Amino acid sequence: MIFPRNPANGGIRGSIAPLFYLTLHTNSFIPFFILNTGGNIMETAISQGMICLCIGVIFFAPVAKAKEKKKEENPVVSKWVKHYYNRVDQFKKENASLKNIVLLGDSLTEGFDVKKYFPDHRVLNRGIVADHVGTGERGVLKRLDSSVFDCNPSHVFLLIGVNDLGDDNSPEAVLKISECYKKICEKILKKEPEVKLVLQACLPTGRKYARLNDSITELNKNIKKIAGELGLEYIDLHKLMRDENGELKEEYTREGLHLKPEAYEVWRKALDPYLPPVMGTKRTGITSRD
Numbered sequence: 001m002i003f004p005r006n007p008a009n010g011g012i013r014g015s016i017a018p019l020f021y022l023t024l025h026t027n028s029f030i031p032f033f034i035l036n037t038g039g040n041i042m043e044t045a046i047s048q049g050m051i052c053l054c055i056g057v058i059f060f061a062p063v064a065k066a067k068e069k070k071k072e073e074n075p076v077v078s079k080w081v082k083h084y085y086n087r088v089d090q091f092k093k094e095n096a097s098l099k100n101i102v103l104l105g106d107s108l109t110e111g112f113d114v115k116k117y118f119p120d121h122r123v124l125n126r127g128i129v130a131d132h133v134g135t136g137e138r139g140v141l142k143r144l145d146s147s148v149f150d151c152n153p154s155h156v157f158l159l160i161g162v163n164d165l166g167d168d169n170s171p172e173a174v175l176k177i178s179e180c181y182k183k184i185c186e187k188i189l190k191k192e193p194e195v196k197l198v199l200q201a202c203l204p205t206g207r208k209y210a211r212l213n214d215s216i217t218e219l220n221k222n223i224k225k226i227a228g229e230l231g232l233e234y235i236d237l238h239k240l241m242r243d244e245n246g247e248l249k250e251e252y253t254r255e256g257l258h259l260k261p262e263a264y265e266v267w268r269k270a271l272d273p274y275l276p277p278v279m280g281t282k283r284t285g286i287t288s289r290d
Contacts, residue, residue, distance in 0.1 A: 096152060098122065098152065099122070099152055099153065099154035099276075100122045100123070100124045100151050100152055100153055100154065101118070101121055101122060101123045101124070101153070101154060101155045101156075101157070101275065101276070102123075102124050102126050102147070102148055102151050102153045102155065102156045102157070103123060103124070103125050103126060103127060103157050103159075104126045104127070104140060104147055104148065104156055104157065104158050104159070104160070105126075105127045105131070105140070105158065105159040105160045106127055106128060106129065106130065106131040106132075106159070106160055106162065106163055107127065107128075107129040107130060107131075107163075107258060108127065108159060108162075108203065108258065108259060109125065109126070109127025109159055110125060110127030110128060110129055111127070111258065111259060111264070112125060112127065112264060112267070113264070117264060117265075117268040118268070118275075120278040121275060121276070121278065124151050124153075126147040126148070126151070128143075130163055131160065131163060132160070132163050132164045132167075133160050133161055133164055133177055133180040133181050133184065134180055134183075134184065135164070135176055135177065135180045139180075140158075140160050140184055141180055141183055141184050141187070144184070144187060144188065144191075148188055148192070148195075149191055149192065153192060153195050154195065154196065154276060155195065155196045155197075155198065155274070155275070155276065156188060156192075156195055156196070156197045156198070157198045157200060157235075157271060157274075158184065158185070158197065158198070158199055158200060159200040159202065159203075159237070160181070160184075160202075161177055161181060161202045161216075161219050161223070162202050162203070162205070162212065162216065162257075164177045165177070165202075165212050165215045165216060165219065166209075166212065169211075169212055169214075169215035170215075171218070173215075174215055174218050174219050174222070175222075177219060178219060178222035178223070178226070181222070181223060181226060182226050182229075182230075185197060185199070185226060185230055185232065186230070189230065196233070196274070197230075197232050197233075198232065198233045198234075198235060198271075198274050199223055199224075199226065199227045199232050199233065199234050199235070200234075200235045200237050201220040201223060201224070201234070201235065201236045201237050201238040201239070202216050202219055202220055202223070202237075202238065203216075203237055203238060203241050203248060203259075204216060204238055204241055204242040204246060204247050204248045205247065205248050205256055205257055206247040206248040206249075206250065206253055206256035206257075207247075207253075207255060207256030208256060209256045209257045210247050210256065213246055213247060216238070217238075217246075220236075220238055224236075233274060235270055235271070235274070237267060237270060240266055240267075240270055241263060241266065249263075252266070
C-alpha cells in the first residue's frame with residue numbers, strides 16, 4: 001500500500017494511515033491505524049519510537065457461519081443423521097461377529113458356485129483362475145490378506161498346486177511347491193489360530209493333462225504329510241474323482257482339467273462333514289478322511 005507523504009520531510013508526519021490486512025484464515029478485515037511522527041514508517045519505528053494504536057476489530061466469519069448454520073439445523077434431520085451413523089457402527093460390529101467359510105484356490109475353486117451349492121452357509125469364493133501357491137510374483141501366499149484374513153473366516157478349504165505343476169513338474173519343483181504350500185498353512189494358523197483349516201488333495205487330470213498325474217500324486221503325499229504335521233484335516237478329493245487308470249473321470253470334466261457340475265456335486269458332498277451345522281438341518285454326505 002502507498003501512503004501520502006508530507007512534502008516538508010518526505011514522510012507522513014502527523015498523518016494517520018489506515019492499513020487493512022486481510023486474514024485468509026478468518027475471512028475478516030483488521031484495520032490498523034498507525035500514528036506516524038515523521039520519516040517513513042520504518043525510520044519512525046527505529047529512531048523516534050513509533051506509537052502505534054491498533055484498533056483490531058476482528059469479524060470471525062466461521063463463528064458467524066456456525067451460528068447461522070446452527071439456527072438452520074432441523075432437529076428431525078439431525079436425529080436421522082445420528083441414527084445413520086449409529087446404524088453404520090452397528091453394521092461394523094455385526095460384520096465382525098459373522099464368520100465366513102472361505103474356499104481358497106485356483107480356477108477349480110473359482111468355478112464353484114457357492115450360492116448354488118452352499119445356500120445355507122456364508123461362503124466366500126476366493127479362487128482365481130490360473131493361480132499358483134505363490135513361489136513367484138503372484139499366488140495364494142501373496143494374497144492371504146484379501147483372501148483370508150480380511151474375511152473373518154471360521155473355515156478355510158485350501159486346494160492349490162496343479163497350475164504350478166503345469167509349469168514345472170520335476171521332483172525339485174514338487175518339493176518347492178510343497179514348501180510354499182506349508183508356508184501358506186503356517187501363516188494362516190499363526191494369524192488365525194482359531195480358524196478350521198482344511199487341506200484338500202489336488203484332483204487328478206485327464207486327456208492331454210494326464211502327464212501331470214505322477215507329480216500330482218507326489219504333491220498330494222506331501223500335502224497329506226503337512227496336514228499331519230500341523231494337525232489339520234485332509235480331504236482326499238483325488239480318490240473321489242479318479243478312474244481306474246488314476247485319471248480324472250470323463251463324466252466329471254470338460255477337457256481333462258476343469259470340472260462339470262457333476263464333479264462339483266461330489267466335491268460339495270465331500271466338504272459337508274467339515275462344515276459348521278445349519279440350524280434345523282442334518283448333515284449328509286461323503287466323508288473322505290484318509
